[in-house]
Amino acid sequence: MTAAPFTPDSQALPPPWSEPFVPPLSERIGAVGRTVVVLDDDPTGTQTVHDVPVLTRWDVPSIAAELAAGPPALYLLTNSRALDPVRAAEVNFRTGWQVRTAAQRTGRAVAVVSRGDSTLRGHFPSETLALAEGLGGAVDGVLLVPAFLEGGRVTIDGRHWVADGDRWLPVGETPYARDATFGFTSSDLPDWVAERSAGRIRREEVGVLALADLRRGGPAVVADRLAGLRGGAVCVCDALALADLEVLVAGALAAEAAGVRLLYRTAASFVPVRAGIAPRGLLTATEVGTGRRGGPGGLVVVGSHVPATTAQLTRLLASDTVLGVQTDAAALAGEGREADAEVDRVAGIVGAALGSGRDTVVYTSRAVLTAPSADETLQRSVRVSAGLVRIVARLPVRPAYVVGKGGITASDVATTGLGIVRAEVLGQIRPGVPVWRAGPDSRFPGLTYVVFPGNVGSAEDLLAVVRRLGAVEQQDG
Numbered sequence: 402m403t404a405a406p407f408t409p410d411s412q413a414l415p416p417p418w419s420e421p422f423v424p425p426l427s428e429r430i431g432a433v434g435r436t437v438v439v440l441d442d443d444p445t446g447t448q449t450v451h452d453v454p455v456l457t458r459w460d461v462p463s464i465a466a467e468l469a470a471g472p473p474a475l476y477l478l479t480n481s482r483a484l485d486p487v488r489a490a491e492v493n494f495r496t497g498w499q500v501r502t503a504a505q506r507t508g509r510a511v512a513v514v515s516r517g518d519s520t521l522r523g524h525f526p527s528e529t530l531a532l533a534e535g536l537g538g539a540v541d542g543v544l545l546v547p548a549f550l551e552g553g554r555v556t557i558d559g560r561h562w563v564a565d566g567d568r569w570l571p572v573g574e575t576p577y578a579r580d581a582t583f584g585f586t587s588s589d590l591p592d593w594v595a596e597r598s599a600g601r602i603r604r605e606e607v608g609v610l611a612l613a614d615l616r617r618g619g620p621a622v623v624a625d626r627l628a629g630l631r632g633g634a635v636c637v638c639d640a641l642a643l644a645d646l647e648v649l650v651a652g653a654l655a656a657e658a659a660g661v662r663l664l665y666r667t668a669a670s671f672v673p674v675r676a677g678i679a680p681r682g683l684l685t686a687t688e689v690g691t692g693r694r695g696g697p698g699g700l701v702v703v704g705s706h707v708p709a710t711t712a713q714l715t716r717l718l719a720s721d722t723v724l725g726v727q728t729d730a731a732a733l734a735g736e737g738r739e740a741d742a743e744v745d746r747v748a749g750i751v752g753a754a755l756g757s758g759r760d761t762v763v764y765t766s767r768a769v770l771t772a773p774s775a776d777e778t779l780q781r782s783v784r785v786s787a788g789l790v791r792i793v794a795r796l797p798v799r800p801a802y803v804v805g806k807g808g809i810t811a812s813d814v815a816t817t818g819l820g821i822v823r824a825e826v827l828g829q830i831r832p833g834v835p836v837w838r839a840g841p842d843s844r845f846p847g848l849t850y851v852v853f854p855g856n857v858g859s860a861e862d863l864l865a866v867v868r869r870l871g872a873v874e875q876q877d878g
Contacts, residue, residue: 414557415616417644422620426647429654430473430677435510437474437676438464438500440493440532442482442523443808444815445854446516447835449551449669450474450678451828455837457816459496464503471509474676476826480812482523482583483783485776489524490531497535512657512665512675518808519549519668520563520577520856521585526598526635529666533633541662542608542630545590546649548640549668551833552857556639559590559609576708577856582775582782590637608636615639615648623652627661646674669833684828684836686869689849697755697798699870701863702814703764704786705807705855713863714764714806722867723760726750730765733788734781744788748795756798760871763792786813793818799845802870806863807855815852820844830866833857 422429439446447455454467455476467475477496481489497513504511515532517523526543533540548556553564554572561572571588572578578585587593591607608630614622615638630636640646653663653675665671673680701723703714718725732743747763754761765785790813793803803819805811815821815837821844824837830851839848851866 414641415613417642418616418619418648419644420619422647422651426651426674427677427679429651430675433510433654433658434471435512436468436472437514437672438511439474439476439514439516439672440479440481440496440528441476441516442479442489442518442528444478444480444805444811444837444852445808445835445857446669446672447476447826447837447852448829448833448854448857449673450476450676450826450835451681453676453678453826455824455826456822457812457824458822459499461499461502461506464499465506468503468507468509468511473678474672478812478816480809480816481528482518483786483809483812484524485780486524486527490527493528493531494535497532499535501536512663514665514667514672514675516669516672517547517666518577518583519547519552519554520572520575521547521561521593522577522580522583525666526594526602529664530633533664536664539662540633540664542627543633543635543664543666544627544638544649544653545594545635546638546640546646546665546667546671547590548638548646548670549833550640550643550646550670554668555641556590556637557641558611558639559637560588561590561593562588584775594635594637602635606634608634610636610638610649612639612641612645615645620648620651620655623649624655624659627653627656627663628659630661630663633664640670643670643674646671650674681828683832684830688827689830689836689870695758697800698758698760699802699804699867700751700755700793700796700800701760701762701764701804701806701867702789702793702810702818703762703806704789704810706765707807707855709858710806710855712860713858714762716860717762717864717867720864722864722871723762724754725762725764726754728763728765728788728792730785733765733785735784740784740788744791744795748792751792752795752797755796755800760801760867763789765789782809786810787817790814790818799848802849802851804851804853804863804866804870806853811852811854815850819848819850821850824850830869831858831862834862834866
């Protein structure tokens with residue numbers, strides 16, 4: 402999306418750092434020769450990169466095989482946002498150990514990123530604590546960088562803001578802060594860290610690399626501040642523009658070269674800068690590769706309930722582009738015969754529609770299901786997603802494409818419904834909307850799979866994606 406210029410107190414902000422990096426930042430990153438390994442808590446974290454691998458299942462040999470090829474980045478899809486806190490920590494600890502072991506075997510240096518949601522929903526700090534332990538402990542600092550510039554999420558003076566049309570809201574005043582599982586009240590990130598840690602990390606223990614530090618002091622000040630981190634201290638990092646992330650990365654490289662051990666908890670914008678991945682334009686119809694004449698239709702699976710998704714779904718269903726099939730979320734969240742019957746009903750309709758060449762949207766009823774506790778609410782969401790996946794797993798034909806809308810939904814559809822173990826991230830079809838090409842070991846090798854985050858895009862974007870995916874020999878543009 403294109404957000405309005407940031408306005409609160411903007412007159413007080415210094416201009417972005419403009420001095421050239423000597424040598425250029427890309428050369429510095431290349432000379433270090435590290436692969437940025439990203440533990441992604443749902444598959445939407447690939448929304449800013451291209452031409453990198455993503456694994457949905459792995460062990461030490463498979464990670465080592467990827468590291469041996471020397472990619473700038475490697476994504477490991479933990480889907481930990483769909484797990485309870487204990488299981489999420491276990492996955493992070495085990496994966497940290499596997500990454501450390503694979504890096505030692507191959508001799509390939511790594512930088513490790515825990516990619517989290519830019520609207521602050523997720524298991525923090527328990528994930529980074531477990532990950533640091535799995536990596537061998539002794540992490541000096543954890544950099545918290547939730548800015549997602551492409552999606553209109555920025556941090557100024559340690560306060561996180563979200564674009565909402567032509568205005569900016571503190572993240573604590575957005576619907577994301579009222580999430581049934583990961584809700585919070587604080588927009589000030591040091592306060593948020595204290596809140597999410599239930600007071601184990603005190604506000605005064607959290608550092609802030611403010612915009613003034615980045616823009617007036619540059620990489621030298623950043624490196625100096627990071628050199629002072631000890632004992633896994635959390636440091637919030639401001640970012641309003643790409644130049645701010647570049648200064649942060651340049652300073653982090655200098656600190657790491659001096660022996661500082663850093664772990665990163667970031668949104669998607671940080672990764673391509675840290676990995677030295679050059680930006681590229683949106684994928685064309687030819688590059689997406691789904692143009693067709695005849696054959697089965699494409700499938701869109703919508704599980705997310707955030708307001709942005711509902712608006713996009715409403716616009717899509719209002720067009721004559723697709724056949725909409727609503728599932729009863731309450732039935733899918735149940736157990737036994739009720740859920741089985743709903744899966745049978747919807748799978749039959751979807752199979753017939755796809756077979757006739759009709760693009761089809763399967764979506765859950767829009768009422769948000771709640772439960773007495775956050776854990777129970779999460780489990781109901783997981784059961785709904787599992788029902789959607791069972792529908793996908795029963796597809797009688799190879800669809801022209803598949804779109805997974807929403808983080809948990811997109812992950813479960815990829816891993817269980819489509820059996821994707823490894824994929825290549827081609828790029829983005831819309832800003833913040835990545836496209837994967839399924840590997841040869843998946844249920845439908847070479848399938849175009851679109852990971853559409855629940856909270857990204859305008860009301861028109863889901864319809865625009867479906868139209869692009871269904872294009873037949875159209876001119877690129």
